[in-house]
Amino acid sequence: MIAASVALARRALRNALRRPQFLAPLVLFPTLFLAVNVGGLERTTSLQGFPQVDGFLDFQLAAAITQSLLLGGVSAGIAAALDIEGGFFDRLVASPTPRLAIVLGRVLAASVIAAIQVVYFLVLGLVFGASIQGGALGVLSVLAIGIVAGTGFGALGMMIALRTRNASTVQGIFPLVFVILFISSAFFPRELLSAPADVLAAYNPLSYIAEGMRQPIAFDNAIGPVLEGLAAAAGVTVVAIGLSVLALRGRLREA
């Protein structure tokens, strides 16, 4: 099963790299959003209750990474839906490929792309003057949380693709990405969010994922937020893979 998963992951990665027009938005939109947020709202760091940071870019970097990873999940879902629409999925099911590898292959590819996304934003941040307070250990923490979260978002995309079997419908969840992000503390400190986002953020795993990555970038290597971020990312991943497998079973029963 491992060999089949790796082979399917390699295929998914090759396809993604062959269609850069699908990959570019994963970093392009969050980069532009990051630029606008930092350029427009950098003075908000002087608001009462805003934590002490070197700059608003340091604070926003984790938000951009989280946003990019979520879009990666949408992209993974679109790719899976295109496989279903194009008939590749049916041919795969007809072959002696282990069923779980169909999900794991796509999820593995999502984790590789997530690592690229995290590295891109860390480099971008450093180029434009951000500092990673946690040093090398901090970078590893951000990478760990980012990769696990990206894997989970990829699995969620896969689950939606298996349920809807339609790339346009998966594309349609794009605005939902922003809804989920805006009701988290990804963009702004939880204490400064307006109602009802301030309450909802406490129950949103994205808050913990973003705060877990933000801690080593903007503050220090305090273990608490990092572990919470990792736990939230792992929770999303386990649940999403489980839902994907269930969706796959449902799809196979119908086939």
Place this chain on the structure above:
Amino acid sequence: MSGDLRTIRALMGRGLNEILRVPGGAIPGVLAPTIFMLGLSAAFGKAAALPNFTADDFRTFIVPVGMLQGAGFTGAATGVNLARDIEQGWFDRLMLAPARRSVLLAGVVASACLRCLLPATFLLVVAFSLGVDWPGVGALALGALLIMGLAAAAACYATVLALRFRTQQAAPLMQVGTFVAILFTTAYVPRELLSDWLRAIADLNPVTHVLEGVRQGFIGDVTWAQTWPALVALAGLVGLFGALAVRGMRRQGR
């Protein structure tokens, strides 16, 4: 002349029909500006407490941005739909019609002007129900005029790209262009609170004037001093992208 008007009306009708026939395709474009308005004000609402912030609350300040976003999304969607028509061969049949290319373009652009009122209306209904101050009929009429103009410019820009690339895969280019034009302005905070580099871009960006023109009625009174720069900026944008789009249409099939 009446033939030209009939052609424009038919193309407008076709564009509007799509909303009814493929509502799933229109819903994200209608909802997105409202989601942005609600989300941005929930996340960044406390920015209104900054010194020199020119509105009582962030939501009122950000509503005009949502109106412009709706126009931008609609314009980009017009280009994506045109690219789809090119891919499916419908556009080639349209080119064979006994109508001037500029008239065909006018029909496509006019449908974008009308369609952009849908996300703006939805946004305003939600905003007013949440307590955003009523800006007055005159300010709303001016706002509608300005966003229709912006939708026309965005539709012309997206048409240029659709005619150049002839594929829906150019959609991100169309969307990024309008996204940048609208947000690299005084979208989030007044000019004085922008960082230096963003203020420099906003000063050069003609869409800043359009945004300020729409926003003036929401945060104060409508004045000619803030209206004419918006009208001039829009005339420039529509003139530039309109000319490029007409040139693109005329080159089709050569």
